[in-house]
Amino acid sequence: MNPTTNHAYSAIQGNLANASNERIIVERMTETDPLNLAGMIAGLQPVGATVAKAAEWFAAVIGKEHVLCDDASRFEYSKSTLPRSTTPAIIVRPGSVSEVQQIVKGASIFGLKPHAISRGKNWGYGDACAQRDGQLIVDLRRMNRIVEINEELAYAVIEPGVTQGQLAEELLAQGARLMLDVTGAGPDASIVGNILQRGFGHTPYGDRVAHSCNYQVVLPDGTIKQTGFGDVTGSNVGHVYPYGNGPCTQGLFAQSHAGIVTRMTIWLMPHYERVIGFGFKTNETEVFALIVDRIGQLRRDGTIGSVVHIANDIRVLSTQRTMKEHSDNRAPLTAVERAAMAKEAGIGQWNGLGGLYGSRRIVSAKKKEIKKAFKDICPIRFFCKWQVRTLKRVSCHLPSSTLFDPVRNISTTIADVYDLLCGTPSNKHLEGAFCRNRPKSGEVIDAGLIWISPVIPCSGKDAKRLVSAMAPIANGHGFDLPITISPVTPRSAVCVTNICFNKLDNDESKRASLCYKDLSSAINNLGYPPYRKASTD
Numbered sequence: 001m002n003p004t005t006n007h008a009y010s011a012i013q014g015n016l017a018n019a020s021n022e023r024i025i026v027e028r029m030t031e032t033d034p035l036n037l038a039g040m041i042a043g044l045q046p047v048g049a050t051v052a053k054a055a056e057w058f059a060a061v062i063g064k065e066h067v068l069c070d071d072a073s074r075f076e077y078s079k080s081t082l083p084r085s086t087t088p089a090i091i092v093r094p095g096s097v098s099e100v101q102q103i104v105k106g107a108s109i110f111g112l113k114p115h116a117i118s119r120g121k122n123w124g125y126g127d128a129c130a131q132r133d134g135q136l137i138v139d140l141r142r143m144n145r146i147v148e149i150n151e152e153l154a155y156a157v158i159e160p161g162v163t164q165g166q167l168a169e170e171l172l173a174q175g176a177r178l179m180l181d182v183t184g185a186g187p188d189a190s191i192v193g194n195i196l197q198r199g200f201g202h203t204p205y206g207d208r209v210a211h212s213c214n215y216q217v218v219l220p221d222g223t224i225k226q227t228g229f230g231d232v233t234g235s236n237v238g239h240v241y242p243y244g245n246g247p248c249t250q251g252l253f254a255q256s257h258a259g260i261v262t263r264m265t266i267w268l269m270p271h272y273e274r275v276i277g278f279g280f281k282t283n284e285t286e287v288f289a290l291i292v293d294r295i296g297q298l299r300r301d302g303t304i305g306s307v308v309h310i311a312n313d314i315r316v317l318s319t320q321r322t323m324k325e326h327s328d329n330r331a332p333l334t335a336v337e338r339a340a341m342a343k344e345a346g347i348g349q350w351n352g353l354g355g356l357y358g359s360r361r362i363v364s365a366k367k368k369e370i371k372k373a374f375k376d377i378c379p380i381r382f383f384c385k386w387q388v389r390t391l392k393r394v395s396c397h398l399p400s401s402t403l404f405d406p407v408r409n410i411s412t413t414i415a416d417v418y419d420l421l422c423g424t425p426s427n428k429h430l431e432g433a434f435c436r437n438r439p440k441s442g443e444v445i446d447a448g449l450i451w452i453s454p455v456i457p458c459s460g461k462d463a464k465r466l467v468s469a470m471a472p473i474a475n476g477h478g479f480d481l482p483i484t485i486s487p488v489t490p491r492s493a494v495c496v497t498n499i500c501f502n503k504l505d506n507d508e509s510k511r512a513s514l515c516y517k518d519l520s521s522a523i524n525n526l527g528y529p530p531y532r533k534a535s536t537d
């Protein structure tokens, strides 16, 4: 940031903090986005207009009730799970693409930098916050129409405010024989915002951005761009073919601020005749490395078509009662404590869960191949729908003795994961955000959470190298490190780790920031950059 801009931002920040009803002068924001497309904004010349005037202008265009610039609203949108957050100048909630076009034009007139959010549930990655203080939040929650569900070609056309819960329910309500990929972020998270961050889920369409196309985008100058063949008049293939002639432009709009996506086509999966889960566990680091290698091979030869999640004990425990009981003790768990808790929970040091999809014959053939591939590594268990249900029913009727805790824990974990494998979003996985501290509100936004998610080649050697570098850093700062290794593509895996901390404890928040910094340098030095960064980074 250059000194002029720095000065401008400090001025805004100071004004926002101190002068609730005073007019705030928003000076020229000269920072460019990574693609330098912000230069397209016609009104980037200094205008020195006031936020109050801008708010009036937006109110005239989209209605007063959809423009927020009072302190309480700005505070709501400045809430973050991260130690650092930003406060917006104004929040607008457009209801249509033409309103978004007007807003973008208004933003340029008043020198405000827009930041679009679809649902703003970007927990642990910046939440609903913009990059800088004093920006214009364009909250697209009102644009929540499911425009089309096409059962024959298995796709849906959605607006950004559509949540994964909403689409899952609509598919059920319509009796459509289709399912969507879901993430662990719960029913209220968006689909579009997640895809634009290259988020991933659990099913064969877990690499979500690879199963989306035909973006309708409002560019910084207010014009509308449609990606792929959606841009060609009379084309019938925009929803089913991601490319056009020439460069593939949809990639320009992921993890960038190059435009506001107002509509997207996402591909859905046909209802599979059979979905079975599989699980394995080990306490041996060498076996864990072999597993990562073997899963990679099975992904590449097509036996496993979905995203497998290989989680350490801390990750699995993080959603369970035992971990929460420990959370009053601020020191990281010792190896002995971890082993005891893992035993009680019926899990190993490393635990894998994945899904097989297809017809009965195909799934049964894949099952045989996987059994063969794991024969010399570790036992592997398979579970189908009725087994998951029966296990859950039986475990509910077990005597309350702690003797049965492992069965109860395992049956709950398996049932929760099986839901995700079948495209049913659930709030249960959000419990992981509270493993160190549960805020009174019980809301994720009030927890302290930072994700650090490096990409590695899908190889045991790299997985071991990364884990042995990251875990001691987190422990050294006083934190346990939940880890999940997920081969999102056949050749690469994303290693999702996180720091959970108590936001109300200043010392702990500072340590969390330092820990994040150290972990970030470590992964970059190892050559494993994060697949996604916080919106405030």
Ligand SMILES: Cc1cc2nc3c(=O)[nH]c(=O)nc-3n(C[C@H](O)[C@H](O)[C@H](O)COP(=O)(O)OP(=O)(O)OC[C@H]3O[C@@H](n4cnc5c(N)ncnc54)[C@H](O)[C@@H]3O)c2cc1C
Residues within 6 Å of the ligand: 116, 117, 118, 119, 120, 121, 122, 123, 124, 125, 126, 127, 128, 129, 140, 160, 182, 183, 184, 185, 188, 189, 190, 191, 192, 193, 194, 196, 197, 198, 199, 200, 201, 256, 259, 260, 261, 262, 429, 430, 431, 432, 433, 444, 449, 535
């Ligand atoms: C316990 C827990 C589990 C989680 N599990 C997962 C998981 O399994 N997989 C996963 O990927 N994430 C996961 N997350 C992280 C996060 O919560 C999700 O990625 C969530 O989907 C992001 O919020 P959102 O969809 O509402 O996106 P938003 O917050 O609306 O958007 C995120 C960012 O995308 C950009 N953006 C959004 N909409 C637009 C638009 N229309 N046009 C242009 N740019 C836009 C902006 O930069 C915005 O800040 C998890 C979080 C928690 C706490």
